[in-house]
Amino acid sequence: MSQHPYIQFRLQSASNPQGSGPVHLLLTAHYELTPSAMQSPEQRWFFASSGALSGASVKRLEEAWGGAEDEAVRRDLTTLGQEPPSDTFEALAQPKQPLSVQLKQLSNQLYRDVGEPETTMELELDIGALSKPSDLAQSVDDLDSAPVEESKESDEPPTHLVICLAHDSRHSPPPVQDLRPIDSVTLFLEDDSPLVWPWVSWAREVGAQLVISEEGAVEALRELFELSARVMTRQLVTIRPTMEGKLHSVVSMNAPSTGRHPLSTSGLRVPLCPTGQRLAWLLSVEPKHQGDGARELLYFEVEGERHIVCDYPQELTDLESYHPAVCFAQQLAQRGRILEQIISSYLNSDLRRVVHGLDQWLKLSVSLEAPEVGEWVHGLKIKFLHLGRFEPQDFKRVIRHALHVPYRLSADGVWTPSPLT
Helix, strand or coil: CCCCEEEEEEECCCCCCCCCCCEEEEEEEEECCCCCCCCCCEEEEEEEECCCCCHHHHHHHHHHHHHCCCCCCEEEEEECCCCCCECCHHHHHCCCCCHHHHHHHHHHHHHHHHCCCCCHHHHHHCCCCCCEECCCCCCCCCECEECCCCCCCCCCCCEEEEEEECCCCCCCCCCHHHHCCCCEEEEEECCCCHHHCHHHHHHHHHCCEEEECCCCHHHHHHHHHHHHCCCCCCEEEEEEECCCEEEEEEEECCCCCCEEECCCCCCEEECCCCCCEEEEEEEEEEECCCCCCCCEEEEEEECCEEEEEECCCCCCCCCCCCCHHHHHHHHHHHHHHHHHHHHHHHHCCCHHHHHHHHHHHHHHHHHHCCHHHHHHHHHHHHHHHHHCCCCHHHHHHHHHHHHCCCEEEECCCCEEECCCC
16 A cells, blocks of 8 residues: 555536636545555554543444554554543543643644644645646546655654544534644544534544444444554645636545535645545636636645646547536535535524425435435425424434445545445
């Protein structure tokens, strides 16, 4: 497995230079299996908890940790919440410090270890190397990236953080900038209650993994521990519009859930990705004016270098047909927006928008999800109209569907179904 992801860009279609309207671009990344996979010989793992974890959750963490043993990698375990910190998972069952205190102390320690950067750009450039895309001055249908020289590695071992949100946790996410020196972030959820919803958009912004404490959690965590040993740092891709383009949205397709990514200047962090899958983001950008030739709409900054994406490749004599992978991504993005609308509207007591969202979800579920899901959504709408509210278990199931990605993008660029178990 290469320590750097392969980045690809796909345009939905080439737009007519004389026309207007948004152009959709699918940005994907995956990790390639290679015989010369590099490993970090030492890692630091910190586990923080928002409250006392159940015995079942502690056991799953222990099983995943023990099952991911690798003789070539030494993982140092630190569980926060105690004073001094512990090196056993049992300490997560009885934390004595609030989550905010644990994370702030960790942030202060990490910044002291790596040194506070003078500027944000210096910090970004220290966060790992990325394969450079090839010449993007002309948009292409499927463009592989080219390798670059690795950046100078820090003397500090890779640092990983797992935030465990206990049942009925009411803690808020920490400031994103506090976690800049951390190489990967994972959210371990004890339940899927509405209280975890504020963490979902935060997880997209920091490139966090999301694991729910259930039967599949042990396997998911074990795979995460193993992947982290072969990826030295998280990658950073900064996306900005040019003078000719207006960036409307960046939608995360599966990292960790489908939904809008904040349009910040800090860039996209590429999370750890399971073997054989691609991470994907759907970008919507609109040309600001009509012209006679290709318009430069976006530029991507990687390791301080800039790469341009145009909306009309010079070598094409006719307009491209719509790319099926990008068209399907638009449907999945619409599903994510609808579920976010349902949940946020219900939390804000906007019942009319909830009903409207259920109508839209029902229509999309016919083509995107199993028949039983559509039947359940139909029954849920009828029950909601009758009661004027969601029953607690029904609302939890809505959140579970929002956190679930019904289709995954394979390493070959094909959307494959991933049913909700």
